[in-house]
Amino acid sequence: MTDAVLNAPVARRLRMPTGDLLPILTVLLVIVGIWYLGAIRMNATWERDQAARAGVELTLPDLVARTLSQDRPVLPAPHQVAVGLWEGVTGQAITSRRSxxxxxxxxxxxxxxxxxxxxxxxxxxxxxxxxxxxxxxxxxxxxxxxxxxxxxxxxxxxxxxxxxxxxxxxxxxxxxxxxxxxxxxxxxxxxxxxxxxxxxxxxxxxxxxxxxxxxxxxxxxxxxxxxxxxxxxxxxxxxxxxxxxxxxxxxxxxxxxxxxxxxxxxxxxxxxxxxxxxxxxxxxxxxxxxxxxxxxxxxxxxxx
Structure with missing residues (x-):
């Protein structure tokens, strides 16, 4: 019983980071979700125009996939920015002007x-x-x-x-x-x-x-x-x-x-x-x- 009482503050300290991180992660996930939806919406016009010129009818999954993988999107998706940031940091020597x-x-x-x-x-x-x-x-x-x-x-x-x-x-x-x-x-x-x-x-x-x-x-x-x-x-x-x-x-x-x-x-x-x-x-x-x-x-x- 005594050990449990003495260890209670330690347990609370160990649990606090998780409790503090949960609201932060929730807000972060909401922002990322809104970002993805915005990228799909803003990049969809280009894909529809390209499909109309080629006489191709896009399904919703195809449209979503294409809007999130454009080379020059209006609004890059979060994973594209992450890849660009990673390549800019690790993709070349730090003395390079592209770094x-x-x-x-x-x-x-x-x-x-x-x-x-x-x-x-x-x-x-x-x-x-x-x-x-x-x-x-x-x-x-x-x-x-x-x-x-x-x-x-x-x-x-x-x-x-x-x-x-x-x-x-x-x-x-x-x-x-x-x-x-x-x-x-x-x-x-x-x-x-x-x-x-x-x-x-x-x-x-x-x-x-x-x-x-x-x-x-x-x-x-x-x-x-x-x-x-x-x-x-x-x-x-x-x-x-x-x-x-x-x-x-x-x-x-x-x-x-x-x-x-x-x-x-x-x-x-x-x-x-x-x-x-x-x-x-x-x-x-x-x-x-x-x-x-x-x-x-x-x-x-x-x-x-």
Missing amino acids: LVWHSWVTLSATLAGFAMGTAAGILLAVGIVHSRSMDQSVMPWAVASQTVPILAIAPMVIVVLASAGITGLLPKAIIAAWLSFFPVLVGMVKGLRTPDAMQLDQMRSWSASRAQVFLRLRLPSSLPYLFASLKVAIAAALVGTIVGELPAGATAGLGARLLSGSYYGQTVQIWAALFAAAILAAALVALIGLIERATLKQMGLSR
């Missing part, structure tokens, strides 16, 4: 550079805003206004202006990524640095703490949960900015280039494979930030 791994690395390098620039700018501006009322009243409205301009309008201007100055390659894309990523960091960091209440600040003053000590011992530790939450948003935004930056200049490398070439030649499977590669890359980057967050907060004794 999704190579294109992902090109996009990742600009993403990380832009994320670093945006994070540094966001943190520095946040520190200035919290400690300076004039910066709060002047910089913060401009930071908010900067995010109201569509990135699709900014990206071509940045690419063209920097290209006219002889600056091409990674830096223009990194600047666009930084433009999108600095704002979440700025807002989250300002919120986090302002988390300590008046009583905590008064206690630090009663200990004759300097402004730097208040920042390092109170404001900064309080801001870390907000900072890491903002970093997860910022890293995903930086990836979007990099891909957008690869589009207007007709780039030949990066996931944006794969999207462009796929649209030029009607390779919808290639387009969807590149989109899924970008989604997987974003998920991996967010997960990495999450791991760093847990390790950092645990080290500082702030984890739950």
Whole structure:
């Protein structure tokens, strides 16, 4: 009886993953089912037209089979995207320009550079805003206004202006990524640095703490949960900015280039494979930030 009671929490922990996965798998199956139905419906017109020209009458099973195996479908089926993604990752050497791994690395390098620039700018501006009322009243409205301009309008201007100055390659894309990523960091960091209440600040003053000590011992530790939450948003935004930056200049490398070439030649499977590669890359980057967050907060004794 005692062993059963002691092992009950362990059994519950072992059952929890299955219980948590069931709703996720159910939603995933529903999405895949809807996707298949959409692929059949959207690709059926082409097959009916081809059959009518050939004087062939298609049965429903034949129609379904053909709509799910087209070379250039309007909407690729999930298994076609999976095959395209697998071939793009494992079908050739990672140094090949046809490899999704190579294109992902090109996009990742600009993403990380832009994320670093945006994070540094966001943190520095946040520190200035919290400690300076004039910066709060002047910089913060401009930071908010900067995010109201569509990135699709900014990206071509940045690419063209920097290209006219002889600056091409990674830096223009990194600047666009930084433009999108600095704002979440700025807002989250300002919120986090302002988390300590008046009583905590008064206690630090009663200990004759300097402004730097208040920042390092109170404001900064309080801001870390907000900072890491903002970093997860910022890293995903930086990836979007990099891909957008690869589009207007007709780039030949990066996931944006794969999207462009796929649209030029009607390779919808290639387009969807590149989109899924970008989604997987974003998920991996967010997960990495999450791991760093847990390790950092645990080290500082702030984890739950």
